[in-house]
Amino acid sequence: MSFADLSPELKAAMPELRGRLLPNQPLADITWFRAGGLAQMLFTPEDEADLSYFLSRLDPQIPVTVIAIGSNTLVRDGGVPGVVVRLARGFNRIEVEEGCRVRAGAAVPDVKVARAAAEAGIDGMAFLRGIPGAIGGALRMNAGAYGGEITDIFVEARAVDRAGKVHVLSHADMHFEYRKSKAAADLIFTEGLFAGTPGDSTAILAAMNEITDRRDQTQPVRSRTGGSTFKNPPGHKSWQLIDAAGCRGLRVGGAHMSELHCNFLINDEGATAADIEALGEEVRRRVFEHSGVELEWEIKRIGVPA
The missing domain is CATH 3.90.78.10 (UDP-N-acetylenolpyruvoylglucosamine reductase, C-terminal domain)
Structure with a gap:
């Protein structure tokens, strides 16, 4: 089933948009289940500023849904009305900072954060190796595995609300619970900052390899x-x-x-x-x-x- 093409009116309202905005795009190819229908509009922003601009110009009556790497998502066969925002290349930056901290964009796979932390000798993030998803989803659902969860390492997150305003959220703002955050539902996370403790790279990588072996054997x-x-x-x-x-x-x-x-x-x-x-x-x-x-x-x- 295809939807009405909203792209002419959206592009007219957003002359400075830099990201890709395409009508009736299949989502099965970008989700791990490889099933489901079309996005009425698929928007891939260039970066946080582009996402903010888009949302600030978007009719608030048009629904918005977010996908990154599509791991924990089932797209129903009739498709997704409104706009699906896909966080991709513009949100895959990862940086190791002072104080045993790692900053990662919302589209960075969790395993890459675990690996970057391990290689920098930062302990406490190896559990991310066992989570099949990206940082944006991990923030939204307080993802966890193998004895750790996001709330344990969280420092702050950046997010854009439905009106295009950028927010910096503290741990208290996230209201973490088991497998969920009660942060406002309209927030689109763009990056997270996480902190661990000093550790030995060899030992941390060994722990990650053990997690990999356990996953291969049991999942x-x-x-x-x-x-x-x-x-x-x-x-x-x-x-x-x-x-x-x-x-x-x-x-x-x-x-x-x-x-x-x-x-x-x-x-x-x-x-x-x-x-x-x-x-x-x-x-x-x-x-x-x-x-x-x-x-x-x-x-x-x-x-x-x-």
Whole structure:
């Protein structure tokens, strides 16, 4: 399904725009599930200033959705109305600063931050090696793995609001909770600043290699998946609840729950986004029926059904 082309009116309202603004662009190619529909408008800003300018000139009635590397995202088959902002090359800067700090753009993969910190002898960020995503998403969801989470290393973040105003957010502004931040929903994070402690590069890299080995052995890292599907409910592990409900390997259409790690949804036979979401909902139903525990999606689902 295609949408009305908004580009002529948007470009007319933004004569100084530098980024790419394209109508009816497929999103399946830029998400890890490789499924889903079109973006009505796909905007790739050149940098933070370009993003700020765009948002300041955009009709506030037009919805805005953000994607970076598309790891933790399921795009529904009917596509995404409004504008999808894709943070890419203009947001992939990474710098090591004094005081065991690392500054990273929102599009920098988490693993690259872990590696930069390790090579600089900064401890405390190795856990980022185990998170399949980019810094913007990690900030939004307080991403964590292997005993660490963003709140542990966070110093500050830059973000642009829906009106185009740039904000610098402190730890208190982020209101971190388990797998979420309660910072204003309209903020688009552009970079984060993180702090660790002095460490030994060799030891940190060894710890990262151990995380890599554990992931390879226990997670379907080379499959079309979005990462962990459901958050761990208080006092439980999602994969154990899913397994106990008999959902390991459960299939709907071209999607199935991984046999290796049953909290991972896999697109292995050309699944539609509807297949993937229906499977997730069936797992939620069976888990609740079996244990009385309601699973909460960790995968971000965007757009409209076909």
